[in-house]
Each structure stands twice: as C-alpha cells, then as structure tokens.
Amino acid sequence: MFHPEVFANHEQMSLRAVVEMEQQLRSRPDSLLCLATGTTPMRAYELLQQRFASCRERLATTRIVKLDEWGGIAMDDPESCEQYLQRTWIEPFGMQGRYLSFSSEAADPEDECLRVAGELERQGPIDLCILGLGLNGHVGFNEPAEFLHPHAHVAKLSATSMGHAMSVRARTRPTHGLTLGMADILNARRILLMVSGASKRPVVQRLLSGRIATQFPASLLIANPNTVLLCDEEAFAS
Numbered sequence: 001m002f003h004p005e006v007f008a009n010h011e012q013m014s015l016r017a018v019v020e021m022e023q024q025l026r027s028r029p030d031s032l033l034c035l036a037t038g039t040t041p042m043r044a045y046e047l048l049q050q051r052f053a054s055c056r057e058r059l060a061t062t063r064i065v066k067l068d069e070w071g072g073i074a075m076d077d078p079e080s081c082e083q084y085l086q087r088t089w090i091e092p093f094g095m096q097g098r099y100l101s102f103s104s105e106a107a108d109p110e111d112e113c114l115r116v117a118g119e120l121e122r123q124g125p126i127d128l129c130i131l132g133l134g135l136n137g138h139v140g141f142n143e144p145a146e147f148l149h150p151h152a153h154v155a156k157l158s159a160t161s162m163g164h165a166m167s168v169r170a171r172t173r174p175t176h177g178l179t180l181g182m183a184d185i186l187n188a189r190r191i192l193l194m195v196s197g198a199s200k201r202p203v204v205q206r207l208l209s210g211r212i213a214t215q216f217p218a219s220l221l222i223a224n225p226n227t228v229l230l231c232d233e234e235a236f237a238s
C-alpha cells in the first residue's frame with residue numbers, strides 16, 4: 001500500500017522531489033534517471049536546474065532516459081517530450097552523450113522501441129524514475145488495457161492521452177506513443193510518482209484503494225516497495 005506524502009501545494013511537493021533527486025545524485029553521480037515530462041514535474045526540474053547551475057560538473061556522469069514520446073510529431077516541436085527534456089536537462093547540463101531518447105519521427109517506431117529496449121538493457125536498471133500520473137491511471141504511455149507490455153513499445157494513445165495539453169498544442173496530432181514498459185519502470189531502484197491538482201483526485205483515490213489492475217497501470221507501482229507517492233493537497237482528498 002502507498003503511504004502518500006502530502007504537501008500543501010505544488011511548490012512544496014516539487015521541493016521534496018528535488019531533495020530526492022539531489023540525494024540520488026550525491027549517492028550515485030552516474031545514476032540513470034528516467035524522466036517523465038508534462039506539467040507535474042516541470043517545477044521540480046526548474047528548481048533542480050537552479051540548484052545545480054553553479055555546479056554542473058556534479059552531473060558530469062549522470063545519464064538520462066526519456067520515459068515516453070509523442071509519435072508522429074516533429075522532434076523539434078516545442079510540445080515534444082524531446083524539446084521539454086532538452087530545455088530542462090540535456091542542454092543546461094550538457095548531457096547530449098548520456099541521453100537515451102525515443103525519436104518521435106522514427107520511420108519504423110517498432111524498430112525504434114527495440115533500439116531503446118536494447119540500450120536500456122545494456123545501461124539499466126533505472127536508478128530513479130520520475131513519473132507523472134495520467135487522468136486514466138496511465139504511467140508513461142502504458143495505457144489501461146487487458147494486458148501491459150514489459151518493455152519499450154509502441155502505444156495506441158487513449159482519448160485521455162490525446163487530450164493532454166502537449167498533444168493538443170503540438171503542431172501536428174500524435175499518431176501513437178513510444179514508451180518504456182511496466183517492467184522497465186518497476187525494475188527501477190526507486191520511483192517517485194508525483195501527482196498534483198484537483199483533476200487528479202479521483203485517480204489518486206483509486207490508487208489508494210490498493211487494487212492492482214492492468215486497466216489502471218499506475219496501480220502496479222504498489223508492487224515496488226521503493227515507490228514514493230508525492231501529492232499536493234489538491235490531488236489528495238482525505
């Protein structure tokens with residue numbers, strides 16, 4: 001069962017996430033971090049960027065893997081997960097050579113997922129996985145379904161995902177998702193699931209019910225004892 005850590009607001013929750021990331025980077029500078037994009041972790045990434053601005057060398061060996069990507073949009077679309085991570089991590093910390101990323105424009109997305117899966121097998125497991133939570137309980141683009149995929153795969157995007165602000169604002173509509181799989185995530189040494197805002201209340205309640213179902217992918221995270229659930233008060237209805 002999750003014992004959520006509840007914070008007064010998004011800012012406080014973000015500060016807590018930064019502490020977690022700093023501890024990880026201090027104890028193991030060459031950590032492999034898996035990073036979600038979206039609204040929820042943005043502030044934590046900004047704060048981390050500020051903290052490390054004067055000591056970039058502390059991230060000189062840190063590695064990043066992109067959790068997921070909108071398939072069929074341009075890599076240079078400002079709404080791509082790619083541009084988001086370039087802005088928040090890769091460019092500020094000069095991590096170009098230490099970054100494993102799905103291409104949104106791969107001619108063969110299945111092949112692209114095989115490439116990422118192979119590389120993650122070589123580099124993994126993930127040390128710290130930062131996750132957001134979809135309104136339908138998805139993590140990455142592991143969408144509710146009868147069965148889930150263990151490793152990197154092409155995802156059929158749900159209506160919920162297609163309605164996500166990044167998808168709506170992108171220059172072209174995504175045609176599919178590319179995502180790490182549930183085993184990749186569950187094998188992480190530590191998982192930080194961040195949830196913010198009143199719109200996420202029903203999904204947090206369902207998560208706290210403790211029932212594990214593939215139709216609610218985030219519930220599988222309960223199986224990893226090293227998962228920490230961070231909520232702000234708006235998302236956590238007691």
Ligand code: GLP
Binds near residue numbers: 038039068133139161
């Ligand atoms: C998106 C992404 C996830 C993200 C989640 C929540 O669709 N696939 O990686 O974490 O939904 O996004 P947000 O934090 O903007 O609510």
